[in-house]
Amino acid sequence: MVILGIETSCDETSAAVIADGRVTANLIYTQQMHATYGGVIPELSSRAHLLKIAPLVRTSLSKAGIELKDVHVVAATAGPGLIGSLIVGYTFAQGLALSLGKPFIPVNHIEGHIYSGFLMNPAPEFPALILVVSGGHTLLLNVRSHTSYQILGTTADDAAGEAFDKVAKLMNLGYPGGPAIQKSAEKAVRKNISFPIADVKGDYNFSYSGLKTSVLRYIQKNFPDGVIAPEEQSEIAYGFQESAVGALIAKTELALRQGSYRSISVAGGVAANGRLRDRLADLSAKYQVPLVVPAFEFCTDNGAMIAARAKALIESGIPDYGIQEPFPSFKSVFADAPLVKRS
Incomplete structure (x- = not known):
């Protein structure tokens, strides 16, 4: 066919x-x-x-x-x-x-x-815990079969990819923001800037508006003229990326603890982020659940x-x-x- x-x-x-x-x-x-x-x-x-x-x-x-x-x-x-x-x-x-x-x-x-993920070999096995992270959507799914899946959680406001784009724009790093943030974060040396992770308690939902606002306020306070040196951009990018990815990992781990899955997979533009891939690999090893990452x-x-x-x-x-x-x-x-x- x-x-x-x-x-x-x-x-x-x-x-x-x-x-x-x-x-x-x-x-x-x-x-x-x-x-x-x-x-x-x-x-x-x-x-x-x-x-x-x-x-x-x-x-x-x-x-x-x-x-x-x-x-x-x-x-x-x-x-x-x-x-x-x-x-x-x-x-x-x-x-x-x-x-x-x-x-x-x-x-x-x-x-x-x-x-x-199903384009890969081996493909995810059902039931699969699948994280979809893109510029427009952030979803955590329990995919039971080709015709049955449950939406465990979604974003209460901004999608993760949208937050990457907006933070990159705040620092004039370019568009799309995901690759720009990752490239800048890789150059961080001090790694001493952190931003709060929104915890939507009691469920699997995400929230990124607060994280985005925290970065904005940090920049306004410390760089009122809007001029941010490249080394400072890297430190901010690193702190933001750690929090953005950390939120995804926290909810994915919660689902792993509370459910039973034969595989984990990730999809969407943000799935290309190296830090997210590394953190998911750690979860896979910790819970002994195979991880399928798309090319x-x-x-x-x-x-x-x-x-x-x-x-x-x-x-x-x-x-x-x-x-x-x-x-x-x-x-x-x-x-x-x-x-x-x-x-």
Whole structure:
């Protein structure tokens, strides 16, 4: 079976091919123009997707050695994400499938991230404790099977990736903030700056607005003119990263203590963070639960994860689970996907 996966939920245009369960192409175009603005401009993003989607699909098929007529299924991200960007990929994929007379499978973007781990060998075993950490979402999930998962916790305010972006912007480190913060933090020497970790007591939820505010106040107090030397940037970046990652680890460990899992996995753009990977590896060793970490190319938004999720849906007998149109918010998934069991 050959599946073409298309992803356009934010500022990455991606097309990937999975043939007989193997990723044979996974091309990603990242829109660099947003770095100028310190964040994604939705209209610019959707326009860029329009320009890139067709040539990227052609190139991915060529790289995979597949002709368009040999594609069995076309899948695309339906949401959540930027609605203008989603519409580009969704309608392109839907039209392509219609022209080929092949099935079209809309995929939940978050569920796509979950399946980045399933592109690895070995893949996560169920029940799996999966942490999804991106610019727009922070979720801790108990994934019981391909068609059943429980949301244990989410963010009460900012997503972890969003906090990385905003703190990087405060220090003029550039966009995206995740890689910039990590690179700066690696140069820290004193490592004597710390920021409080919000503890949402009694559950698995996260909170990052307070951490972001703490960094802002520290900068305003100690650098009122806004000029921060590179060595001081590194110390602040280190302190922030330790707290941001520490919050993720604390809730993941709580879930490990209170539940029973056969594997741990992490997904989303922040999954590329080296400190987070190291801390998760420590948890894996401590609790003797195998850790599955996606390759870096599968951490960012990509078409391979969308194709992988579509493959799992097909094999589970749920090729169409109620999504009729693109949706911008995560909440709409519950109403639009009633056949995927959730508790």
